Every structure is written in C-alpha cells, then in structure tokens.
Amino acid sequence: MSESPGTVPEDPSAVQRALVEWYEADHRSFPWRETTDPYEILVSEVMSQQTQLSRVETAWAEFLDRWPTATELAAADRSDVVAFWTDHSLGYNNRAKYLHEAAGQVVEEFDGEFPETPEGLQELQGVGPYTANAVASFAFNNGDAVVDTNVKRVLYRAFDVPDDDAAFEDAAARLMPEGESRVWNNAIMELGGVACEKTPSCDEAGCPWREWCRAYETGDFTAPDVPTQPSFEGSRRQMRGRVISTLKEYDELELDELGPRVRVDYAPEGEYGREWLRGLLADLADDGLVDVDDEGDTVARLRR
Structure with a gap:
C-alpha cells in the first residue's frame, strides 16, 4: 500500500x-x-x-x-x-x-x-x-x-x-x-x-x-x-406508492379515475393533472410495475 x-x-x-x-x-x-x-x-x-x-x-x-x-x-x-x-x-x-x-x-x-x-x-x-x-x-x-x-x-x-x-x-x-x-x-x-x-x-x-x-x-x-433524505410526505416516491396501492385495489383505471385517488387536488388540465400522472406511470412502467394502454382512453393496470 x-x-x-x-x-x-x-x-x-x-x-x-x-x-x-x-x-x-x-x-x-x-x-x-x-x-x-x-x-x-x-x-x-x-x-x-x-x-x-x-x-x-x-x-x-x-x-x-x-x-x-x-x-x-x-x-x-x-x-x-x-x-x-x-x-x-x-x-x-x-x-x-x-x-x-x-x-x-x-x-x-x-x-x-x-x-x-x-x-x-x-x-x-x-x-x-x-x-x-x-x-x-x-x-x-x-x-x-x-x-x-x-x-x-x-x-x-x-x-x-x-x-x-x-x-x-x-x-x-x-x-x-x-x-x-x-x-x-x-x-x-x-x-x-x-x-x-x-x-x-x-x-x-x-x-x-x-x-x-x-x-x-x-x-x-x-x-x-x-x-439529507427529502421529505416523504408529498414526494414523488409517495405518489408512486399511491398509484400502486390504488391499482392493487381497482386492478385497472382510466387516468381521470386514477388521478383523484392519488392526489385530492388532481385536476386533468392542472399542475397535478394528466401530464403529471402520465409521468408517474411512465416511471412505473420503466420499472416493470405497471402497464399503460393508450388506445382510446388511457388505462393503467398493475403488471402481472
């Protein structure tokens, strides 16, 4: 040495x-x-x-x-x-x-x-x-x-x-x-x-x-x-977790049905709206956790 x-x-x-x-x-x-x-x-x-x-x-x-x-x-x-x-x-x-x-x-x-x-x-x-x-x-x-x-x-x-x-x-x-x-x-x-x-x-x-x-x-x-670890409350990690929990309960949901169950302030065209939710779903899809069907109304479901 x-x-x-x-x-x-x-x-x-x-x-x-x-x-x-x-x-x-x-x-x-x-x-x-x-x-x-x-x-x-x-x-x-x-x-x-x-x-x-x-x-x-x-x-x-x-x-x-x-x-x-x-x-x-x-x-x-x-x-x-x-x-x-x-x-x-x-x-x-x-x-x-x-x-x-x-x-x-x-x-x-x-x-x-x-x-x-x-x-x-x-x-x-x-x-x-x-x-x-x-x-x-x-x-x-x-x-x-x-x-x-x-x-x-x-x-x-x-x-x-x-x-x-x-x-x-x-x-x-x-x-x-x-x-x-x-x-x-x-x-x-x-x-x-x-x-x-x-x-x-x-x-x-x-x-x-x-x-x-x-x-x-x-x-x-x-x-x-x-x-320092960023706060979990309100974080992207927490929102990803809520998506998984919701889809575990409902199996599959359209965006505007899923969104309010993830954030109470979800608004389709707002800051926390469809584009924001699509971003969460894209991350989860990349991780192999969800599937997203974009034919017609976008539908998200847990990957089996």
Whole structure:
C-alpha cells in the first residue's frame, strides 16, 4: 500500500482494539445484528436504504413473517411484495421488485444458496457494491471495509482523511482487521451513528477514538456534507406508492379515475393533472410495475 492517508496510524492495532471493545461492551440492538442468515440481512439492507431504522424493525419482522425464506419470496406474487413495500412506506417500489427478482435468482440460479462474496452477491438483481459488501460482511464475515456517509465522517474527523472517495476507501481498508468484517463494519458504523453524528457526542458516548482523534484535539468538527433524505410526505416516491396501492385495489383505471385517488387536488388540465400522472406511470412502467394502454382512453393496470 501507499503512504497512509491523513493521520491513519501505520500500526492500527490499538485503534482497532479500542473500537471493537467499545462496540462489544454496548451497542444498539437491532434484530438483523442477531442473525447471519443472508436472506434476512439482505432484506434489512434493502429496507434500510431509505427508511429510518425504527420503522425498518417493524417492517422487517412483518416481511419475514410473511415470506420467511428466499424460496417463499420468490414464489410470491410480485404485486403483493410491492404492495407491502408501499403500505410500509419503504421508499422506491422498484426496490421491492428487485428484491423479489433477487430471491428468484437465488432459487433458480444458485440452487437456493446465496453467493458468499461481494462480487458474487452483485450478480443478484438490484444488489449494488455497498449492499453486496454488507451482506458478505454480516452473513459470511467475508466482506471489505464498508464506506458509507457515517464512516466517511468518522475518518475525516478522526484521522484527517481527505474528502476523496479513494482516500476514504484506502483508510477504511487499512483500519479493518483482516478477516473481521462482521464486527468491524458493525462497530465503525455504530461509532458514526451514536458518537460521531453531525453534532458529535464524544464524551457522552464514550468515543473510543478520542485519544487519536484530530477533531477532538482541535475542536474542529467540520465534515463532508452529508445529503439529507427529502421529505416523504408529498414526494414523488409517495405518489408512486399511491398509484400502486390504488391499482392493487381497482386492478385497472382510466387516468381521470386514477388521478383523484392519488392526489385530492388532481385536476386533468392542472399542475397535478394528466401530464403529471402520465409521468408517474411512465416511471412505473420503466420499472416493470405497471402497464399503460393508450388506445382510446388511457388505462393503467398493475403488471402481472
């Protein structure tokens, strides 16, 4: 490796030991931290991408109660999976579609067994590098160092790592103990989530890296900008979800029948009118969730 980025110690053993001991002594309890089942972990990772963890806990338990294995999810009606996603406000509905398709791949292409490496897991529909690495780490203890916004903030503050993706990845890789991706990735994300938040609580949370932390030493807790999740209420995501819920109930509807059920202020020629609704339907059609029939009066229906 090249020279350590920022002030990452050449010998990180003391830093590693301090963080792991801090995490193992006390950390937030989430049910997906108590399992090594790759299916259960994949569901939690996909749900967590756009949803507060407090809401994910309930949705995750209910989802697994309904579809406890990849085999049972693969056999489910996709519209039921999408409807569940919508009913629990879990973000973009195409994530439900991809999760359903990934379960089918596990059953049909991998004989019911999940791939165990980040590279193998990326072969599953909708599973990108971050999610693949998380599943490999937490299910198989076989992942790379995770780099999310929380981890970037920790590395930037603690070790003065430059605000550069390659530098963050290099620093994270140097710090992770070999063969310990499960505990390490959980621990460093926990650090960013409870001690090194946007407004840090170093002493209150007993941050284990205070003796090495450049920000703690200088009092300068600036960090790279972290994008904020746009409000769900009134968002395009919410409206897409309402389209799916409505079509689940009515099977198919013409535009001017569907519109008022999606928005109470729907007006055919208005800002939230036919053109706006056509745009929503076009997005959902691109995601493989609805069909739109433009012969005569436009009719929308769930894709089966």
